[in-house]
Amino acid sequence: MSLREMPEKEVLLKSKVHHFAVQIYYEDTDFSGVVYHPNYLKYFERAREHVIGSDRLSQLWNEESLGFAVYKADMGCFDGIEFGDIVDVRTYFSIDGKYRTLWHQEIWRAGKAKPAVVADIEMVCMNKARQLCPLPQKITTLLTE
Amino acid sequence: MSLREMPEKEVLLKSKVHHFAVQIYYEDTDFSGVVYHPNYLKYFERAREHVIGSDRLSQLWNEESLGFAVYKADMGCFDGIEFGDIVDVRTYFSIDGKYRTLWHQEIWRAGKAKPAVVADIEMVCMNKARQLCPLPQKITTLLTE
Amino acid sequence: MSLREMPEKEVLLKSKVHHFAVQIYYEDTDFSGVVYHPNYLKYFERAREHVIGSDRLSQLWNEESLGFAVYKADMGCFDGIEFGDIVDVRTYFSIDGKYRTLWHQEIWRAGKAKPAVVADIEMVCMNKARQLCPLPQKITTLLTE
Amino acid sequence: MSLREMPEKEVLLKSKVHHFAVQIYYEDTDFSGVVYHPNYLKYFERAREHVIGSDRLSQLWNEESLGFAVYKADMGCFDGIEFGDIVDVRTYFSIDGKYRTLWHQEIWRAGKAKPAVVADIEMVCMNKARQLCPLPQKITTLLTE
Numbered sequence: 001m002s003l004r005e006m007p008e009k010e011v012l013l014k015s016k017v018h019h020f021a022v023q024i025y026y027e028d029t030d031f032s033g034v035v036y037h038p039n040y041l042k043y044f045e046r047a048r049e050h051v052i053g054s055d056r057l058s059q060l061w062n063e064e065s066l067g068f069a070v071y072k073a074d075m076g077c078f079d080g081i082e083f084g085d086i087v088d089v090r091t092y093f094s095i096d097g098k099y100r101t102l103w104h105q106e107i108w109r110a111g112k113a114k115p116a117v118v119a120d121i122e123m124v125c126m127n128k129a130r131q132l133c134p135l136p137q138k139i140t141t142l143l144t145e
Numbered sequence: 146m147s148l149r150e151m152p153e154k155e156v157l158l159k160s161k162v163h164h165f166a167v168q169i170y171y172e173d174t175d176f177s178g179v180v181y182h183p184n185y186l187k188y189f190e191r192a193r194e195h196v197i198g199s200d201r202l203s204q205l206w207n208e209e210s211l212g213f214a215v216y217k218a219d220m221g222c223f224d225g226i227e228f229g230d231i232v233d234v235r236t237y238f239s240i241d242g243k244y245r246t247l248w249h250q251e252i253w254r255a256g257k258a259k260p261a262v263v264a265d266i267e268m269v270c271m272n273k274a275r276q277l278c279p280l281p282q283k284i285t286t287l288l289t290e
Numbered sequence: 291m292s293l294r295e296m297p298e299k300e301v302l303l304k305s306k307v308h309h310f311a312v313q314i315y316y317e318d319t320d321f322s323g324v325v326y327h328p329n330y331l332k333y334f335e336r337a338r339e340h341v342i343g344s345d346r347l348s349q350l351w352n353e354e355s356l357g358f359a360v361y362k363a364d365m366g367c368f369d370g371i372e373f374g375d376i377v378d379v380r381t382y383f384s385i386d387g388k389y390r391t392l393w394h395q396e397i398w399r400a401g402k403a404k405p406a407v408v409a410d411i412e413m414v415c416m417n418k419a420r421q422l423c424p425l426p427q428k429i430t431t432l433l434t435e
Numbered sequence: 436m437s438l439r440e441m442p443e444k445e446v447l448l449k450s451k452v453h454h455f456a457v458q459i460y461y462e463d464t465d466f467s468g469v470v471y472h473p474n475y476l477k478y479f480e481r482a483r484e485h486v487i488g489s490d491r492l493s494q495l496w497n498e499e500s501l502g503f504a505v506y507k508a509d510m511g512c513f514d515g516i517e518f519g520d521i522v523d524v525r526t527y528f529s530i531d532g533k534y535r536t537l538w539h540q541e542i543w544r545a546g547k548a549k550p551a552v553v554a555d556i557e558m559v560c561m562n563k564a565r566q567l568c569p570l571p572q573k574i575t576t577l578l579t580e
Binding site (some may be wrong): 072 | 152161176177178179183184185187188206212214215216217218219220221222224225258273275
């Protein structure tokens with residue numbers, strides 16, 4: 001069952017939305033004239049880093065040897081994004097059990113009625129040996145408060 | 146319904162498999178020590194370009210103003226990939242109707258019993274104005290022969 | 291003669307400095323733990339795009355078929371930059387004749403007495419056929435006012 | 436004094452040339468239609484990794500905590516490189532003293548009389564704490580044999 005059908009999805013969309021602006025530079029585009037699709041995953045990750053905080057992520061990695069890894073990413077790309085655009089990355093998130101965080105993320109171009117790109121992303125917590133670990137309490141608290 | 150449940154999926158996996166080797170360089174990794182996940186989508190695209198041929202893709206773009214765009218990408222990331230690895234990207238493909246091509250792609254590390262990363266990707270054919278176009282006959286022939 | 295010895299360099303460093311902040315994300319680092327060096331050129335370009343304005347760059351490209359290309363880039367990398375850092379990209383610029391713009395750019399980490407990275411970059415103006423073109427008047431005015 | 440004027444340069448160009456092929460994919464280009472310039476530094480690095488060997492680089496990092504960092508990179512970009520091109524990266528190298536390796540690298544498009552891109556790159560050897568270290572004997576031997 002994909003994240004799209006998950007019961008958690010409804011809960012997820014009821015969470016607070018986090019907004020993050022991304023400006024599209026030369027580096028983001030390819031010769032077709034629009035953003036190269038793997039870069040969408042970069043913008044989603046930048047937004048998630050802002051939700052959690054890069055200081056908190058650094059500390060977890062350096063002091064507790066814990067990090068987060070993408071386990072699943074389901075993405076739909078409905079509209080092209082152009083050089084010079086400043087898009088709004090909207091992020092919804094929730095905790096699913098001891099190990100997983102769920103993220104619904106959308107990229108919105110200015111003045112549009114629908115998102116250009118949407119994604120459902122599952123993250124798991126891992127140590128430096130890439131073994132699954134329970135989410136640290138401070139992350140659970142942060143994402144559910 | 147996700148691609149995972151699609152009836153076409155079975156057909157897809159009966160198609161010929163295309164193998165493509167990717168060596169992992171510094172540029173592919175991040176500070177966690179393994180490949181940065183959006184790069185998987187790059188390797189999948191490189192492999193698809195080899196299936197179709199970059200000369201054919203250039204010609205379609207320059208002479209007929211046609212290109213291919215990722216419409217959906219569902220990815221599962223099960224194992225980390227390390228600097229120096231040479232992975233095998235396995236690509237299965239089929240045509241779905243007049244407009245869509247379906248791709249099942251896997252990244253295999255040497256000596257492993259399971260793929261490190263799997264993805265189901267839908268591509269559509271578009272002109273330079275980003276309008277949906279029927280697949281050119283030469284592409285349909287190429288992908289079904 | 292490298293840009294380092296150029297008489298214009300002194301003039302260049304007397305120009306106004308432009309500040310641009312860049313946050314370092316996962317995507318910027320490699321497995322050695324610091325920023326992957328080609329990314330410095332990305333940050334320098336983002337900063338130059340902010341000096342000129344991406345709206346102005348889009349308009350020049352779409353309406354006058356003109357763009358800017360890096361002709362030379364001399365870079366010194368003296369300190370590593372880490373995940374979570376927010377660096378200050380300092381940009382000095384001047385016009386050199388009809389065709390060239392000169393840029394001296396530096397990346398500063400917070401609280402440091404010296405820049406982590408410095409670069410001298412020459413840009414030329416080109417049309418879509420990649421033929422050298424004189425700088426448009428509006429760019430000359432913008433960069434010398 | 437830039438690398439261009441260095442006495443070592445002549446010596447360097449007398450060393451054996453190493454050839455490495457790079458195919459240009461969607462990911463390499465930007466909306467101007469040619470390769471995005473920071474990517475040239477990626478190709479140069481891939482070529483250097485092939486000169487030294489990624490197994491040797493992994494081993495140095497994992498067992499001796501040693502790696503190589505770009506200290507200076509001087510690049511000239513004279514011709515655009517297009518989607519579908521397969522370019523030849525030519526690499527010349529030498530040792531300069533106890534700490535530095537010097538690299539002269541060029542990117543050649545098929546059938547051209549001049550390189551599209553040239554670079555002079557200085558690398559230094561560092562430990563994981565980013566302290567300068569003498570080149571390991573096996574690297575000195577490898578690069579001078």
